[in-house]
Every structure is written in C-alpha cells, then in structure tokens.
Amino acid sequence: MTHSFRAWAVFAVVWATALLCAGVVQAEASLYQRIGADKLSAVVDEYVDVLSVDPRTRRSFYRSDLKRVKKMLTEHLCDLAGGPCKYAGDSMRDVHAGHGITHSEFLSGVELLRVVLVKQQIPLRERNELLALLAPMKSDVVDR
C-alpha cells in the first residue's frame, strides 16, 4: 500500500464517519416523537388533574374548564417539543395575568410536573428537555 493511498483511505474514512454522524443527527427524533403523542397526553392529563386539586396550586384553577386546559396545554407542549401541532392559544402572559401566581406556587407547579413525568416513566433526558422548554416561561407565569 502506498503512502498516498493510505492518506486517501484515512481521509475517506474520516469523511464517511462525518457524513454518518451528520446523518444520525438529522434523523434524530424530535422530543415530541421520543415522548410519543399518547404519553404526552397522559402526562398532561395527570398533570392538570394534580395541579387543580393540590392545595398549593388549585387556587388558580377554580371554576376553570379543565378539559380545555388539557387540550390547550397538550397543543402547546406538542408545538414546543417539535411536534406537528401549532399552538393557537393565548400568550403565557395573558393566560396567567391577574392570577397573582407567586414564586412558590410556580415552584410547586414545577415539582408536581417532575413527579408526574417520573410516574409516567418519561426518561431522564426527555424530562430535562421538557422542563428546559418550560423554564423560560417563568417570568410570564409569575406575577411581578
């Protein structure tokens, strides 16, 4: 084997590996696909049920149409997680305005979601990705 042929072979292998890696990245499923539509619905279902009865968070759900909350939240999460949905509801600021949600109520809401995600057996990576999508909404949810 000549020296130049060896160099070429190494170059080719590197290229092939790079292309393969790029292909893998491109083909990786969205968070929505990895969680799955049914699982996401199950998470939202349980989460809204828990949020609306837990003494730390139920106040804001008094007299609310929970079926609608579930529908809108599912749509919103599907959209955020790269699913096929387009969230058409109000902004998070408008949704939460006037409810006077405190910092501790928000943290309770996050904690309840963590529990539901674990209970629904969502893997750690997906749990973290989902929470990371929601974290920036804090300033719109909590009353300033």
Add this chain to the structure above:
Amino acid sequence: MSASSKVFVGGVVMSSWLGVAAATDVAVTVVSGESVTATESVIYAVPKKSGDVTPAPSAAVIDQVKKEFVPLVSVVRTGTRVSFPNSDNIRHQVYSFSPAKTFTLKLYSGRSSEPVIFDKPGVVTLGCNIHDQMIAWLLVVDTSWYALPDTSGSATLKNLPAGDYDLYVWHPSMAAPVGEPLRVDGSTTVTKTVRIDATSIVALRRRVALQDGAR
C-alpha cells in the same frame, strides 16, 4: 320535582290620566313557588299593531365578577350595545352559540373590548370558554316595554299607549317566552295570570354540570 315550580303572573293595569296621550303603567307580579325563580324572569309587552314609539336603543352592561356574570339574567331591546367590562383582572372568553347572536369575545386584564350589538330578538345564552361554570342569559326583545321583577316579584311596564298587546313572561329554564293577550285601556284595570313551569337557575346549572360530567 322540587326544583320545578309553577309561576303565576298577575298583571294589574293602572291608568295614568296625567298628560295628553293616554299612557298606562302595567304593574305585573310574578308569583312562583320559589321566590328566586320570580326574580330570574323577564316580563315584556309587544303591541299587536305597530305603536311602539321606538326610542334609541340604550346601552347595557354584563360584567364578569369573581368568575360569574353579573347580572345572570338581562333583557335588552334589539339594537342595544352590550359591553362586557370584565371587572375580574384575569382573562375571560365570552361566547354564544345562540341563533339570535353568535360570537366570541376575548377579554383580557387591563384591555377594554368593543360592545356587542344584539340586533335580532331571541334568547342568547352566554358562557365563558375558560370558566365553564359561568353562564348567563340575555333576552333580546323587539319592544321598548320590558322589565325585570324585583325581589318581591314585581315589575312595572311604563307608559303603554292604549291598544292591544301580548304580555310575555320568560325564564331561563323556558325554551321560549309564553305570552297572552293584554288590553291596555286608560279606564280599565286588567288582571292576568300566566302559568309556566320554571326551574331555578341554581338547579339549571346543576343540571348542566351533571351533563358536562357525563360527557
């Protein structure tokens, strides 16, 4: 059924002979098995011949207070502009699927909204998309003689010119208003009794909640 009660409407026509044209106040008393049912009803008179001196339709207000509509029952004349000021500082989404007026109105904290014009007579049932227990009723009538009974069940239709009318009573539990002839004559006193079945709003809402739960 305890929630259902008979409502009697007794009308007394009192002539008012002050002024040039004969105008009569019709004092109506809604009598019901439940006092709340009487106060939830609407009374109005429609002239058989057009004799209604159409005054400019007024404005009305249906507010949102602590996730309730206030008032729960309203009556307006066709063409009236109704505003929904939203005294709550949270958002509401008022809607109606009623044929007389179909609309959705998004109400946000600190933002005013345009009034809704009710241009067709009929019953309008109002709900809120966000808070499914909120419900209110608006009766749109094609006459300027209408009134809501007070806590004693009394309502007065003022300044009716002499002539023949239909006197109607309506309650949210009734599919349609029930009417009977009313003759207004400056020199006579007329007593009317209309019998209807009415279910109180509290019982009506409980029924709606049960239907929702079964869905």
